[in-house]
Amino acid sequence: MAEVADTRTQIAGDRDSSAIDGFWAVIPAGGAGTRLWPLSRSSSPKFLHDLSGAGRSLLQTTWDRLEPLCGDQVMVVTGVAHEAAVRAQLPGLALANLVAEPSPRDSMAAVGLAAAMLERRDPDAVIGSFAADHVIGEPEVFADCVREAVAVARTGYVVTIGIEPTCPATGFGYIRVGDSLAIAGAPNGRAVRSFVEKPDETTARAYLDTGEYRWNAGMFVVKASVLLDLLAEFHPELAAGLRDIAAEPARLAELWPGLTKVAIDHAVAEPAAAQGRVAVVEGRFTWDDVGDFASLGSLLSNAVAVPGLRVLGDVDLVLAKDTTGVVIPGSGRTVAVLGLDDIVVVDTPDALLVTTRERAQDVKALVDLLKATGRADLT
Amino acid sequence: MAEVADTRTQIAGDRDSSAIDGFWAVIPAGGAGTRLWPLSRSSSPKFLHDLSGAGRSLLQTTWDRLEPLCGDQVMVVTGVAHEAAVRAQLPGLALANLVAEPSPRDSMAAVGLAAAMLERRDPDAVIGSFAADHVIGEPEVFADCVREAVAVARTGYVVTIGIEPTCPATGFGYIRVGDSLAIAGAPNGRAVRSFVEKPDETTARAYLDTGEYRWNAGMFVVKASVLLDLLAEFHPELAAGLRDIAAEPARLAELWPGLTKVAIDHAVAEPAAAQGRVAVVEGRFTWDDVGDFASLGSLLSNAVAVPGLRVLGDVDLVLAKDTTGVVIPGSGRTVAVLGLDDIVVVDTPDALLVTTRERAQDVKALVDLLKATGRADLT
Numbered sequence: 148m149a150e151v152a153d154t155r156t157q158i159a160g161d162r163d164s165s166a167i168d169g170f171w172a173v174i175p176a177g178g179a180g181t182r183l184w185p186l187s188r189s190s191s192p193k194f195l196h197d198l199s200g201a202g203r204s205l206l207q208t209t210w211d212r213l214e215p216l217c218g219d220q221v222m223v224v225t226g227v228a229h230e231a232a233v234r235a236q237l238p239g240l241a242l243a244n245l246v247a248e249p250s251p252r253d254s255m256a257a258v259g260l261a262a263a264m265l266e267r268r269d270p271d272a273v274i275g276s277f278a279a280d281h282v283i284g285e286p287e288v289f290a291d292c293v294r295e296a297v298a299v300a301r302t303g304y305v306v307t308i309g310i311e312p313t314c315p316a317t318g319f320g321y322i323r324v325g326d327s328l329a330i331a332g333a334p335n336g337r338a339v340r341s342f343v344e345k346p347d348e349t350t351a352r353a354y355l356d357t358g359e360y361r362w363n364a365g366m367f368v369v370k371a372s373v374l375l376d377l378l379a380e381f382h383p384e385l386a387a388g389l390r391d392i393a394a395e396p397a398r399l400a401e402l403w404p405g406l407t408k409v410a411i412d413h414a415v416a417e418p419a420a421a422q423g424r425v426a427v428v429e430g431r432f433t434w435d436d437v438g439d440f441a442s443l444g445s446l447l448s449n450a451v452a453v454p455g456l457r458v459l460g461d462v463d464l465v466l467a468k469d470t471t472g473v474v475i476p477g478s479g480r481t482v483a484v485l486g487l488d489d490i491v492v493v494d495t496p497d498a499l500l501v502t503t504r505e506r507a508q509d510v511k512a513l514v515d516l517l518k519a520t521g522r523a524d525l526t
Numbered sequence: 527m528a529e530v531a532d533t534r535t536q537i538a539g540d541r542d543s544s545a546i547d548g549f550w551a552v553i554p555a556g557g558a559g560t561r562l563w564p565l566s567r568s569s570s571p572k573f574l575h576d577l578s579g580a581g582r583s584l585l586q587t588t589w590d591r592l593e594p595l596c597g598d599q600v601m602v603v604t605g606v607a608h609e610a611a612v613r614a615q616l617p618g619l620a621l622a623n624l625v626a627e628p629s630p631r632d633s634m635a636a637v638g639l640a641a642a643m644l645e646r647r648d649p650d651a652v653i654g655s656f657a658a659d660h661v662i663g664e665p666e667v668f669a670d671c672v673r674e675a676v677a678v679a680r681t682g683y684v685v686t687i688g689i690e691p692t693c694p695a696t697g698f699g700y701i702r703v704g705d706s707l708a709i710a711g712a713p714n715g716r717a718v719r720s721f722v723e724k725p726d727e728t729t730a731r732a733y734l735d736t737g738e739y740r741w742n743a744g745m746f747v748v749k750a751s752v753l754l755d756l757l758a759e760f761h762p763e764l765a766a767g768l769r770d771i772a773a774e775p776a777r778l779a780e781l782w783p784g785l786t787k788v789a790i791d792h793a794v795a796e797p798a799a800a801q802g803r804v805a806v807v808e809g810r811f812t813w814d815d816v817g818d819f820a821s822l823g824s825l826l827s828n829a830v831a832v833p834g835l836r837v838l839g840d841v842d843l844v845l846a847k848d849t850t851g852v853v854i855p856g857s858g859r860t861v862a863v864l865g866l867d868d869i870v871v872v873d874t875p876d877a878l879l880v881t882t883r884e885r886a887q888d889v890k891a892l893v894d895l896l897k898a899t900g901r902a903d904l905t
Contacts, residue, residue: 185862466899468892469885478859481877481904483564485892486885492878498860499873501880506848506865513847513864520845525860 164215164290167297171272171371172213173261175254176206176225176233176279181526182439182510184517185498186475189526194279195232198437199446200459205437206279207236212286213277214239216293222265223279224248224257249403254365255385255414256406259378262371263393273300275368276411282446284433296368296428298332304426305377305419306368307339309361310434315351318438320344320363320412324427339425342417361427364434367411374415381418382407439507440491444473472504498525543594543669546676550651550750551592552640554633555585555604555612555658560905561818561889563896564877565854568905573658574611577816578825579838584816585658586615591665592656593618595672601644602658603627603636628782634764634793635785637746638757642772645750652679654747655790661825663812675747675807677711683805684756684798685747686718688740689813694730697817699723699742699791702733703806718804721796740806743813746790753794760797761786818886819870823852851883877904 180186180193187193194206201208206223213221224246225233233245246260258276265272275293283289296306309322325338342363346354354360367374379386385407392399407414419425437443447457455471464476466483472490476482482494491507493500502510514526559565559572566572573585582590585602592600603625604612612624625639637655644651654672662668675685688701704717721742725733733739746753758765764786771781786793798804816822826836834850843855845862851869855861861873870886872879881889893905 466892466896466901468888468895480857480875481896481901483877483879483881483892483896485879485881485888487880487882490880492880494878496859498862499871499878500862500864501866501869501871502862502864503866509847509864513845513862516847517845517860517862522845522860 163294166218166220167216167273167294169269169271169273170217170297171220171222171261171265171274172217173258173265173274173276174206174209174213174221174223174279175257175261175276176223176229177248177251177254177257178278178280180280180437181514182508183437183443184510184514184526185495185500186477186493190228191232192229192280193437195229195236198443198459199282204236205282206233208283209277209279209281210237210239212283212289213275215286216275216290219244222246222261222274224261225279226251249400251408252403252406253408254411255378255382255409256389256403258367258411259375259385259389260392262369262374263389266371266375266390267393270372272371273297273368274371274374275366277366278436280437281364282433282435282437286432288432289430292335292428292430292432293368295333295335299328299330299336299426299428300368300370300373302330303370303373303424304328305373305416305424306336306426306428307416308364308366308368308430309339309427310364310430310432312351312355312360312362313433315348315355316362317345317348317351318442319436321346321351321354321360322363322427323359324361324429328426333428335428336426337429338423339420339427341420342412361429362434363412364430364436365412366430367416368428377415377419377424382409382414385409385414439510440473440493440502441504441507444491444504447473542673545597545599546595546652546673548648548650548652549596549676550599550601550640550644550653551596552637552644552653552655553585553588553592553600553602553658554636554640554655555602555608556627556630556633556636557657557659558905559659559816560893561887562816562822563889563893563905564874564879565856565872569607570611571608571659572816574608574615577822577838578661583615584661585612587662588656588658588660589616589618591662591668592654594665595654595669598623601625601640603640604658605630628779630787631782631785632787633744633790634757634761634788635768635782637790638754638764638768639771641748641750641753642768645754645769646772649751651750652676652747653750653753654745656745657815659816660743661812661814661816665811667811668809671714671807671809671811672747674712674714678707678709678715678805678807679747679749679752681709682749682752682803683707684752684795684803685715685805685807686795687743687745687747687809688718688806689743689809689811691730691734691739691741692812694727694734695741696724696727696730697821698815700725700730700733700739701742701806702738703740703808707805712807714807715805716808717802718799718806720799721791740808741813742791743809743815744791745809746795747807756794756798756803761788761793764788764793818889819852819872819881820883820886823870823883826852 222244227247230247299306323340325340328336453467460476470484475493478496489504558568601623606626609626678685702719704719707715832846838854849863854872857875868883
């Protein structure tokens with residue numbers, strides 16, 4: 148580990164701030180963020196929201212983080228319903244780089260279509276796929292990490308970014324790392340031994356004890372052609388379908404519904420890892436997928452005079468006494484909370500949620516209940 | 527006790543439904559109901575609200591309860607700020623019977639002014655003072671009780687209605703009862719030995735064990751002239767001031783600010799009890815002063831499919847899972863609550879309160895905090 152730390156210090160002292168030649172960022176902007184209801188809705192999913200209080204949406208901060216690495220070479224893949232909102236939030240995004248999926252077909256089709264389009268523009272293009280709704284703490288550390296990942300990807304690997312775990316999280320999958328790859332420009336590049344599913348807490352603790360496991364943040368850096376060629380091995384029809392659409396974009400509506408719905412992890416990353424064709428670069432930046440209000444709360448700073456209370460929004464609208472947890476005022480109304488621990492209060496113009504951080508994961512069940520009781524318009 | 531029960535059965539079988547000759551109801555409609563914030567505000571206090579879900583405000587249900595006993599002989603004393611709202615809610619109230627206090631001067635001035643005005647109209651008038659913001663369960667049992675109280679009052683007593691305690695409540699004062707008075711038409715009339723302040727729970731339990739204590743619901747029935755003559759003994763200047771205003775109503779604004787601020791209990795009831803001049807009629811109706819949301823919650827029926835959850839308002843706006851407590855939707859928005867016990871959620875168009883039934887009494891402190899932080903407009 149000492150060697151790794153030394154290397155990183157060296158990079159930090161001589162930081163490259165130019166865009167990476169031939170590198171494209173692909174941002175799949177999908178997912179409803181159901182566990183963040185009523186803030187996140189199917190009509191206005193979480194990537195369109197400012198969840199850090201920084202004044203920029205998650206999508207915008209994702210853009211901000213990637214722009215130094217790829218300039219305007221950013222491609223966003225989103226649902227047709229969110230095309231206008233994405234365009235409004237990202238004025239720098241070229242129209243040709245905004246792909247509207249006719250329907251959700253999971254991450255392999257989304258990222259794969261972008262890869263197929265970019266492969267035609269530049270056969271040597273390296274793409275990096277980064278979700279539109281994650282929060283990353285240190286953009287410069289992230290950038291260094293991506294530069295290394297691109298260097299590894301140019302040698303033909305599928306490269307994932309593995310986050311150094313800070314706790315035995317049970318909400319993420321893990322990556323088991325192997326030996327260093329000794330690739331020039333990528334001192335932290337290592338082989339991936341395997342991907343493992345979300346563990347229980349005991350297993351997660353055991354993972355951390357070995358020092359061999361990283362969180363799988365779902366970030367992939369790979370040459371577009373490598374990704375599609377691998378996909379052609381494991382899911383030939385899907386690869387062919389995506390390349391057909393890229394060749395004849397007018398056939399999107401016709402071909403899209405027939406594509407296999409599969410996650411990029413299952414479609415390519417896991418089988419390729421089994422063949423020794425996946426690498427990992429460790430990311431030592433803080434990262435969170437903001438999966439629920441407990442997670443969101445831990446990302447917010449203590450912005451008010453009440454210890455243990457986190458507020459996203461206008462703190463002047465919050466009045467709290469003997470209270471810890473997360474309060475999100477969002478309708479202009481005053482939110483008063485008295486005598487509750489680890490509470491979650493989310494105020495929006497048409498719906499209010501009151502729950503606890505402990506039950507944050509179960510908000511999804513509440514949304515299902517809304518749908519089941521004829522109130523899908525609120526979801 | 528057997529004798530009392532037998533007598534009441536007899537009354538129930540031969541119920542008098544006519545108005546009581548020479549009887550006036552006086553309704554002091556004051557108090558902000560601070561512990562019911564944000565439902566109750568100084569600009570719209572609790573007596574103006576429907577807190578039972580019956581579609582009538584507490585003031586209106588008070589009127590409804592009294593009208594069979596006194597017809598249109600109802601006098602309401604309220605603050606100038608609420609005069610218009612009272613008039614709008616009680617179209618049957620004659621203008622001459624609506625008294626607007628220039629400023630709050632506690633219950634003795636409010637009830638005493640009404641007594642002084644009515645004494646001039648009818649020297650034999652018996653008045654009954656009933657707060658505008660209490661909830662009473664059985665109006666016919668209440669009516670029988672008032673009839674007995676009036677019969678006792680005609681003999682010269684100050685008569686209070688003592689509620690049979692159903693639990694060792696610490697939020698009410700108590701009345702210690704003495705011997706039966708054997709007055710015709712008032713089989714339940716007994717002497718009052720003393721009034722006692724709100725007890726702690728141990729003391730309250732001891733009170734209940736003796737069988738001698740009743741809750742003091744702050745209801746007084748007394749001849750107007752008796753009340754004022756007693757007041758003239760204990761607070762001569764206040765009695766004179768009230769009679770002066772009644773004689774020359776144009777001097778209200780001039781004389782009112784100089785009146786002593788004192789509760790009717792302290793000014794008259796307690797010293798008169800010490801002289802053996804106070805009687806009690808036991809009220810076997812359910813009664814509550816709806817002092818806070820815990821109290822309000824216990825008055826509401828289980829209106830929804832979630833056991834333990836009480837809703838005041840449109841139940842279709844409430845979505846609850848694994849939750850007990852009180853939810854009051856009041857802004858048209860959906861209120862979703864997940865995984866909380868004994869929660870209190872009160873939703874209004876400009877303010878939201880989240881607390882617990884246990885902390886219901888402390889809502890007052892929260893309102894004080896609002897005032898202290900420059901948000902008095904919300905109180």
